[in-house]
Amino acid sequence: MQLAFCLYKYFPFGGLQRDFLRIALACQARGHDIRVYVLEWEGEVPPGFDLIKVPVSSMLNHRLYAKFTRWVEADLARRPVDRVVGFNKMPGLDVYYAADPCYEEKARTMRKSLYRYSPRYRHFSAYERAVFAPESHTEILMISTTQQPLFKKHYGTPSKRFHLLPPGIAPDRRAPANASELRVAARARFASEFKLQSGDLLLVQIGSDFMRKGLDRSIEAMASLPEPLKRRTRLIALGADDPAPFMSQAARLGVGERVFMPGGRKDVPNFLLAADLLLHPARHENTGTVLLEALVAGLPVLASAACGYAHYITDADAGSVIGEPFHQSAMNDTLAAMLSTPDALTCWQHNALVFADSADLYSLPERATDVIVGKRG
Known part of the structure; x- marks a missing residue:
């Protein structure tokens, strides 16, 4: 099976990044091929990984991430895979690893109301909705019980799409x-x-x-x-x-x-x-x-x-x-x-x-x- 993993940035000392690497290696150990799309990668690349540094740029993060998504979608159309796994929220994912908290909850409880008129809010809100909306087919890997009720509150995500994982402490x-x-x-x-x-x-x-x-x-x-x-x-x-x-x-x-x-x-x-x-x-x-x-x-x-x-x-x-x-x-x-x-x-x-x-x-x-x-x- 050909698997594609998407994350914006990889560096050796990030918790999300370490989780991504261990999951990707576990998939590889079962005989699956690993393709990885990133904007930035720091450190060694594991043997057998097909690492693709997406060649897009922007001064604003939300525009950069939108360009990343469009580039990856176009590349996947040319070279399809069996599963697309995301470690950041974005459209087109088969599986999403939910390391980040609910953006919509933060936007409504920790920001002023005017924030929700900004291009940044529109981007991140739309990307979160693409993952959690009821009509989405993305399976969601949860690593904490605290955020699931918030996603369900804002999006009505069906319970059957959430998969609670045990911790993954390295040996x-x-x-x-x-x-x-x-x-x-x-x-x-x-x-x-x-x-x-x-x-x-x-x-x-x-x-x-x-x-x-x-x-x-x-x-x-x-x-x-x-x-x-x-x-x-x-x-x-x-x-x-x-x-x-x-x-x-x-x-x-x-x-x-x-x-x-x-x-x-x-x-x-x-x-x-x-x-x-x-x-x-x-x-x-x-x-x-x-x-x-x-x-x-x-x-x-x-x-x-x-x-x-x-x-x-x-x-x-x-x-x-x-x-x-x-x-x-x-x-x-x-x-x-x-x-x-x-x-x-x-x-x-x-x-x-x-x-x-x-x-x-x-x-x-x-x-x-x-x-x-x-x-x-």
């Missing part, structure tokens, strides 16, 4: 048998790069789009720690984003020498093992895969309830979840309490590993492949 995120030794080795490697001493507490935050992920909230919470605790705490934020405004915030709050932003890294598992706590106080997050990556590595988590996967932290009793609406004071107090109780951190670590062994947190690529190749034309 290399699981804590190996020698995790304790690897933790010591990782912290030794990080000692000079991040000024990390043996008795220091290491906080990590992982994910691009720092403002949406709440990095400013993490910095403020760290700065609010009692002085003795603050002196021995370091925060490392990994992700592809501009660090300047956040480093300025850290300097203004007096923790500039304790906050580090080294960009995207390929050695994320080492950070998960070396850290004492993952912070993820996102403003909005359809899932939050990194919460589960921390959990299976045995790393306790402090997250906001805005994350679709936050319930797993509660289910596993592997950390704390800050309720919505978010209050900075609640995060400040919770962080201080968590770091002040080493026994609790150890207990949460144990609980996380037990949960990781018993729950299905890994089969997203295989389940997605079942839907993709099983869809009836």
